Amino acid sequence: MRLALVWAAALAACVLFLTLGIxxxxxxxxxxxxxxxGAMVVAAFAHGxxxxxxxxxxxxxxxxxxxxxFDSMYTLMQTLTVFLFGxxxxxxxESIPKxxxxxxxxxxxxxxxxxxxxxxxxxxVMMLLLVGVVLGLAFxxxxxxxxxxxxxxxxxxLSIELFGRIxxxxxxxxxxxxxxxxxxxxxxxxxxxxxxVLLLGRDQATCLGxxxxxxxxxxxxxxxVLVAFATALLGPMTFFGFLVATLAYRLAGxxxxxxxxxxxxxxxxxALALSQTVMEHVFDANGVLTVIIEAVGGIVFLVLLFTSRRxx
Amino acid sequence: MxxxxxxxxxxxxxxxxxxxxxxxxxxxxxxxxxxxxxxKSTLLSIVGRLMQPTSGxxxxxxxxxxxxxxxELATRLAILxxxxxxxxxxxxRDLVAFGRFPxxxxxxxxxxxxxxxxxxxxxxxxxLQHRYLDELSGGQRQRAFVAMVLAQDTEVxxxxxxxxxxxxxxxxxxxxxxxxxxxxLGRTIVIxxxxxxxxxAYADRVIAxxxxxxxxxxxxxxxxxxxxxSELYETPVRILEVxxxxxxxxxx
Numbered sequence: 001m002r003l004a005l006v007w008a009a010a011l012a013a014c015v016l017f018l019t020l021g022i023x024x025x026x027x028x029x030x031x032x033x034x035x036x037x038g039a040m041v042v043a044a045f046a047h048g049x050x051x052x053x054x055x056x057x058x059x060x061x062x063x064x065x066x067x068x069x070f071d072s073m074y075t076l077m078q079t080l081t082v083f084l085f086g087x088x089x090x091x092x093x094e095s096i097p098k099x100x101x102x103x104x105x106x107x108x109x110x111x112x113x114x115x116x117x118x119x120x121x122x123x124x125v126m127m128l129l130l131v132g133v134v135l136g137l138a139f140x141x142x143x144x145x146x147x148x149x150x151x152x153x154x155x156x157x158l159s160i161e162l163f164g165r166i167x168x169x170x171x172x173x174x175x176x177x178x179x180x181x182x183x184x185x186x187x188x189x190x191x192x193x194x195x196x197v198l199l200l201g202r203d204q205a206t207c208l209g210x211x212x213x214x215x216x217x218x219x220x221x222x223x224x225v226l227v228a229f230a231t232a233l234l235g236p237m238t239f240f241g242f243l244v245a246t247l248a249y250r251l252a253g254x255x256x257x258x259x260x261x262x263x264x265x266x267x268x269x270x271a272l273a274l275s276q277t278v279m280e281h282v283f284d285a286n287g288v289l290t291v292i293i294e295a296v297g298g299i300v301f302l303v304l305l306f307t308s309r310r311x312x
Numbered sequence: 313m314x315x316x317x318x319x320x321x322x323x324x325x326x327x328x329x330x331x332x333x334x335x336x337x338x339x340x341x342x343x344x345x346x347x348x349x350x351x352k353s354t355l356l357s358i359v360g361r362l363m364q365p366t367s368g369x370x371x372x373x374x375x376x377x378x379x380x381x382x383x384e385l386a387t388r389l390a391i392l393x394x395x396x397x398x399x400x401x402x403x404x405r406d407l408v409a410f411g412r413f414p415x416x417x418x419x420x421x422x423x424x425x426x427x428x429x430x431x432x433x434x435x436x437x438x439x440l441q442h443r444y445l446d447e448l449s450g451g452q453r454q455r456a457f458v459a460m461v462l463a464q465d466t467e468v469x470x471x472x473x474x475x476x477x478x479x480x481x482x483x484x485x486x487x488x489x490x491x492x493x494x495x496x497l498g499r500t501i502v503i504x505x506x507x508x509x510x511x512x513a514y515a516d517r518v519i520a521x522x523x524x525x526x527x528x529x530x531x532x533x534x535x536x537x538x539x540x541x542s543e544l545y546e547t548p549v550r551i552l553e554v555x556x557x558x559x560x561x562x563x564x
Contacts, residue, residue, distance in 0.1 A: 059397055193418025197410060201397030203362050208464070209386025209414040255400040 002251055003259065006266040013273035014040075021281055031171075037273070039169040039234060042177045044244070044268030046230035049188065050223045051241030052248065052264050056198050056257070057219045058129065061249070062305065064242040065227045068113065068132030071236035072139035073106055078161050079143045087154040099173060099232050106228035107221070114220050162235065173233060180229055184222055188261065195219070195257040239297025244268040246304060313338045314359055314468060314500065319368035321354050329354045329524040331368060336517075338467075341494050341501045343511040346521035347545055352504045353394065353472050355521070359502075360391030360470045372468050386414035390464040392471045396457055398445055404456045405441040408432055411463030431463035434489045436482075450477035458486055462493070469493070471503040475510065483507070487514040508549075508560040512536050520544050532558055 014037055022029045054065040066072075113131065147155060188195075197210045198219070205212045230237070248264035276289050313335060320330035329351035336342050344352040357363035359370045361377040370377050372389050390411075408431050412424040420428075432438045435455045445453055454477050461469060469490075475483045491514055493499040505511045511518065511532075518535040520528040522544055528535045535541075536558040541549045552559045 193413070196418070197413055199400045199402070200410060201395075203391075203393040203395065204397070204410070206362055206382060207360070207386065207391050207393070207461075208410060209383040211382050249401075255402050255406065 002253055003263055003266065006251065006263060006270060010266045010270035010273065013270050013277065017273045017277045020277060035169060035171045035174065036276070038171075038174040038178065040269060040272040040276070042174070042181055043230055043234050043237065043240070044272055045181045045185070045265050046226040047237060047241030048244040048248070048264035048268035049184070049261055050226035050230070051245040052257070052260055053188070053195070053219050053226075054223045054241075055245060056195055057216050057223065059199075059201060061246070062242075062301075063129065064238060065223050066231075066236065066238050066241075067129060067136070068110060069136035069139060070106055070110070070224075070227050070231050071238055072136040072143070073109060074102070074231045074236055075162055076139040076143045077102055077105065078158060079146045082150060082154050082158045082161075083146045087151075087157040096173065096176060099176075099229075102232040103225070103229045106231065107224045110224040110228070111221060114217060114224075169233060177229065177233055180225065184226055187218075187222060188257075191215070191218070192257045192261070196255070199255065238294060239301055240268070240271075240293050243293070243297035243300050244271065246300065313374075314370070314372050314502070316355070316359060316370040317368055319355065319358055319370060320366045321351070321358065321363070322366045327366075327524060329358075330365075332521075332524070332526050333368075334519070334526060334529065336500065336502060336519075338500050339494065339498050340516035341490060341503065341514060342517045342519060343515035344502065344504045344519050344521065345506075345508065345511055345544070346527070349523075350521040351524040352521050356391070356470050356472050356502065356504055357393070360389065360393075361385060362391060362393060383414065386464070386466075388466050389468045390461045390466040390470070392457055392461045392469075392474055394472045394476070396453070401444050401446065403442050403444055404437055404448070404459075405432065407445060407456050408437075408441075408459045408463050411460040411465075414464060414466075427463050427465060431459040434462060435459045436485065451479060451482060454478055455482060455486070462489070466499075468500045469502070471501070473504050473506065475505065475507060483510060490514070508536070508541065512558040512560060536560065 017037060018030060018033050050065050054063065055061045113128065113135075147158065150158065194210050194215055197205045197208050198212070198215060200208070202212045205215070227241075244264050244267050247267050248260050251267070252259045252263040254260070271293065272289070275292060279289055279292065315335045317333045318331045319333070321328050328349070332351075332355065344356065346352050354363065358365045359372065359377065361382065364378070372385070375385060375388070377385060377389075405428065408428050409420060409424070411431065412420060412427060416424055429438075432441050435458060437452075437455055437459055440448065440452060440456075445456060448456070454474070458471070458474050461471065471490075474486055474490075478486065487510055490501050490503070494501050494516075503511075503515075505515075515532055517530065518528070518532055519526060520535055520540065527544060528540055536551060538549060538551045541551065541560055548563045550561045550563055552561055
């Protein structure tokens with residue numbers, strides 16, 4: 001019921017976004033907007049589902065997947081590209097191989113990290129997070145050091161690259177991105193009941209016959225694929241997933257993943273489509289959507305942190 | 313039947329258990345007793361495959377707990393551990409329903425709901441079944457977790473201090489249900505327990521551990537003697553006999 005309502009609202013927002021105030025050739029405007037909408041679907045799915053899965057795997061609901069350094073790693077990769085090959089390289093090298101290479105690097109790095117930390121004798125999620133945070137900080141420092149050495153022009157081009165850019169995704173990336181999301185959705189849906197069991201923690205899950213470490217590895221890999229891909233495609237979005245997941249827990253009214261995951265996806269789409277429509281038509285400000293969402297997300301994060309009675 | 317052979321557990325070279333070997337015959341209630349740090353929970357966790365032994369191994373119904381598929385083990389062996397993680401808001405009924413997971417992989421049938429109702433009823437939780445776990449007292453929550461383990465409906469049930477946080481009424485309630493499961497359904501039940509009076513009243517056999525070794529093993533009559541218990545806990549204890557039952561009493 002609640003799910004149907006949220007999805008109805010999300011679809012309405014999508015239609016609104018596609019059709020509101022079209023000027024000039026209809027076909028051109030629709031194509032352009034459909035591309036942006038496609039990027040929104042990818043962002044909503046990757047960050048919404050990715051964050052809920054990450055919360056389940058880590059047993060902690062105030063984390064965001066990027067805490068293990070995706071954003072920082074992305075920033076470092078972009079900065080390094082500009083630093084080594086100049087600003088023209090980053091502007092001219094937009095291509096699917098580059099996207100896949102960046103995703104692959106981030107997934108490989110996180111898989112190494114997971115395998116090492118969860119497989120080893122002192123493996124624990126807490127250790128993983130700690131190392132992730134430290135690595136993230138290290139990446140950030142290297143990035144900001146390198147950024148100081150760039151010329152102002154190069155720095156400008158880099159900054160554009162480092163903002164979320166949902167409204168400027170090349171259309172040829174979308175089929176691939178949607179296919180990745182669909183593939184992840186199938187894998188997740190097949191283990192949706194096992195995900196519920198993971199909520200009970202390692203001992204209970206083992207008792208109930210779920211191979212805890214294997215499931216944890218699979219889930220974290222899925223998170224890595226989703227978040228790394230979305231980051232490479234759309235730029236960093238730290239708080240969006242957290243915002244959507246937190247609202248989804250409240251609104252789903254059910255702890256089961258089969259309720260929470262579609263809710264997070266729907267809420268994400270609703271938030272993106274609605275705010276993009278408002279930005280474009282009310283404030284006439286295109287392209288700053290992710291900045292706004294990050295700001296709202298950050299504030300919600302703080303409010304929850306300070307007001308929540310029990311641990312999130 | 314549970315078997316374990318040459319089981320040891322070490323943390324950073326410090327041995328907390330073993331080597332211990334033994335077997336627990338099918339059927340009846342076996343109480344693991346002993347002072348803190350004797351290795352009771354460690355042994356139970358190793359048999360319940362929640363912990364890997366440093367050496368040695370254990371088997372349940374002939375299945376090696378380290379190598380048998382965890383999903384198959386879950387239909388034969390349930391274990392209640394001491395620590396429960398709770399991030400999600402889950403109702404009592406939903407928690408107990410998780411006990412059916414090994415049999416259903418998440419899709420509950422009519423028969424599963426009957427199992428859940430029975431487990432709730434056994435632990436007097438029917439009235440609380442729609443409450444959220446984080447709204448319950450520690451004792452009520454403990455009963456919900458015991459109900460989940462019972463709903464799992466396995467031959468072997470391992471319980472690590474199931475009477476934690478429970479008042480006398482509910483401690484006795486749980487022990488009576490365990491007694492019933494052992495007598496009527498032929499279940500093999502192993503519990504780690506600190507209350508010697510309750511252990512003596514409800515258990516068939518007692519395994520006493522001390523400093524990582526099995527100090528004594530046998531029937532309640534054999535192990536619950538003043539001499540053995542006093543030495544085990546290094547505390548003077550007298551054993552009274554009331555209506556043919558052993559009752560340990562602490563001397564001030």
